[in-house]
Amino acid sequence: xxxxxxxxxxxxxxxxxxxxxxxxxxxxxxxxxxxxxxxxxxxxxxxxxxxxxxxxxxxxxxxxxxxxxxxxxxxxxxxxxxxxxxxxxxxxxxxxxxxxxxxxxxxxxxxxxxxxxxxxxxxxxxxxxxxxxxxxxxxxxxxxxxxxxxxxxxxxxxxxxxxxxxxxxxxxxxxxxxxxxxxxxxxxxxxxxxxxxxxxxxxxxxxxxxxxxxxxxxxxxxxxxxxxxxxxxxxxxxxxxxxxxxxxxxxxxxxxxxxxxxxxxxxxxxxxxxxxxxxxxxxxxxxxxxxxxxxxxxxxxxxxxxxxxxxxxxxxxxxxxxxxxxxxxxxxxxxxxxxxxxxxxxxxxxxxxxxxxxxxxxxxxxxxxxxxxxxxxxxxxxxxxxxxxxxxxxxxxxxxxxxxxxxxxxxxxxxxxxxxxxxxxxxxxxxxxxxxxxxxxxxxxxxxxxxxxxxxxxxxxxxxxxxxxxxxxxxxxxxxxxxxxxxxxxxxxxxxxxxxxxxxxxxxxxxxxxxxxxxxxx
Numbered sequence: 069x070x071x072x073x074x075x076x077x078x079x080x081x082x083x084x085x086x087x088x089x090x091x092x093x094x095x096x097x098x099x100x101x102x103x104x105x106x107x108x109x110x111x112x113x114x115x116x117x118x119x120x121x122x123x124x125x126x127x128x129x130x131x132x133x134x135x136x137x138x139x140x141x142x143x144x145x146x147x148x149x150x151x152x153x154x155x156x157x158x159x160x161x162x163x164x165x166x167x168x169x170x171x172x173x174x175x176x177x178x179x180x181x182x183x184x185x186x187x188x189x190x191x192x193x194x195x196x197x198x199x200x201x202x203x204x205x206x207x208x209x210x211x212x213x214x215x216x217x218x219x220x221x222x223x224x225x226x227x228x229x230x231x232x233x234x235x236x237x238x239x240x241x242x243x244x245x246x247x248x249x250x251x252x253x254x255x256x257x258x259x260x261x262x263x264x265x266x267x268x269x270x271x272x273x274x275x276x277x278x279x280x281x282x283x284x285x286x287x288x289x290x291x292x293x294x295x296x297x298x299x300x301x302x303x304x305x306x307x308x309x310x311x312x313x314x315x316x317x318x319x320x321x322x323x324x325x326x327x328x329x330x331x332x333x334x335x336x337x338x339x340x341x342x343x344x345x346x347x348x349x350x351x352x353x354x355x356x357x358x359x360x361x362x363x364x365x366x367x368x369x370x371x372x373x374x375x376x377x378x379x380x381x382x383x384x385x386x387x388x389x390x391x392x393x394x395x396x397x398x399x400x401x402x403x404x405x406x407x408x409x410x411x412x413x414x415x416x417x418x419x420x421x422x423x424x425x426x427x428x429x430x431x432x433x434x435x436x437x438x439x440x441x442x443x444x445x446x447x448x449x450x451x452x453x454x455x456x457x458x459x460x461x462x463x464x465x466x467x468x469x470x471x472x473x474x475x476x477x478x479x480x481x482x483x484x485x486x487x488x489x490x491x492x493x494x495x496x497x498x499x500x501x502x503x504x505x506x507x508x509x510x511x512x513x514x515x516x517x518x519x520x521x522x523x524x525x526x527x528x529x530x531x532x533x534x535x536x537x538x539x540x541x542x543x544x545x546x547x548x549x550x551x552x553x554x555x556x557x558x559x560x561x562x563x564x565x566x567x568x569x570x571x572x573x574x575x576x577x578x579x580x581x582x583x584x585x586x587x588x589x590x
Contacts, residue, residue, distance in 0.1 A: 134336055145318055145321060149318060152314055156307055161282075161392050162392060166300040167299075171300075172227060193241065212315070214311060214314060219308060249500050255480075265425075276418075279469075325352050364494055381475070411466050416470075419469070419473035447468035452527045
């Protein structure tokens with residue numbers, strides 16, 4: 069994770085190099101309340117850098133060492149959070165093959181509805197998330213929600229019928245809604261745009277790891293033979309307790325901003341803030357701006373990001389909710405079906421890392437999304453038309469999992485191309501909510517009348533992946549056109565290191581459209 073992109077400038081942090089103490093932390097004199105008393109258009113990070121007496125010159129070696137230090141502290145916590153949110157979310161999928169449907173006497177489309185209402189709650193909860201995240205510490209909000217969804221997961225074991233199962237899933241959806249917006253905002257604080265791509269991929273690989281662990285967990289708890297307390301109930305309790313523990317780790321060890329990172333010394337904090345200032349997306353600004361919220365309504369790029377997210381998420385909703393059941397319908401026993409679902413995780417992990425590191429070194433986010441959609445299209449075709457062979461059907465399910473990597477590109481794309489704190493917070497919540505819309509539509513394509521082959525749902529996978537690839541190309545051309553419109557103004561990278569560079573402009577709370585030196589990545 070230490071390679072340095074050729075296009076990424078190294079920002080110098082000039083000052084007194086004789087007092088280069090990077091081994092201990094020092095209290096900074098300015099508090100949050102002090103920041104708010106400053107010019108409201110300037111980010112808190114700007115005032116932190118200006119009032120620091122520990123400014124030093126950052127060398128490439130020091131930046132690599134600093135990135136490595138941050139990687140080992142920040143990324144593992146985000147990875148654990150994302151792994152558990154996926155396992156807890158799809159645990160219903162595994163519980164279904166463990167006898168949940170029969171024990172709770174679910175009828176018709178009740179299982180589908182329980183899966184769908186998770187995402188309806190998820191979508192609704194993005195509205196308060198968009199409001200809260202600009203006002204509260206992001207890491208604390210994440211930790212609190214991880215604890216609460218862990219409790220909701222454990223409470224699923226108490227479900228007695230459809231209504232109680234539905235209640236548990238709704239609460240799980242409400243609390244899990246914070247995960248994507250929080251991780252996008254946190255990741256963007258610590259890395260430049262190209263550096264962020266592989267780090268996004270690492271925590272997002274928790275999805276693939278979750279698929280593998282979920283299969284093992286499901287297989288293990290299916291070996292529990294207890295007539296009074298079923299294996300799926302024990303599974304929910306154990307998963308919930310693990311999640312709660314991770315939530316407390318997040319609450320106490322994940323810093324809200326680089327300025328509050330107790331594991332960094334004062335010179336290291338300043339070094340980092342100067343380095344990431346090239347993003348022009350800011351770190352923290354609590355001042356809500358209605359003009360930035362309204363700008364979202366007039367931004368074609370966000371409409372396209374939302375549309376692509378919905379199209380891709382329809383397929384992911386089909387696979388994450390029903391893959392284990394589809395495999396079981398091929399004639400395999402439940403424990404075998406759980407194990408056969410594990411290669412899906414391997415495909416997810418491989419595609420996520422390939423795309424993350426590909427974006428880091430070649431950019432071309434649009435091309436990587438299209439590249440992931442192609443095996444998704446092939447997989448949808450195999451699922452739809454290779455109905456006479458188990459091998460073809462299994463291959464189709466595995467191939468469709470390559471599309472999971474596209475979502476992390478979209479998340480990172482949103483974090484990189486949207487500036488202005490109010491616009492950023494609302495935009496990441498909007499894209500995360502779009503993920504819910506796709507996952508609401510996806511499971512609804514599985515209707516009881518179409519069992520056991522569910523051909524309409526499989527054709528939906530094929531069609532939505534094709535449309536997503538097309539819309540991604542359209543988004544690419546839009547960003548190229550938008551950058552050409554700004555062509556008369558030099559990009560910020562061209563000005564770095566020039567004498568008299570106005571550092572304030574790097575930290576002003578301006579949107580990507582308002583800032584003439586902002587350039588979109590694609």
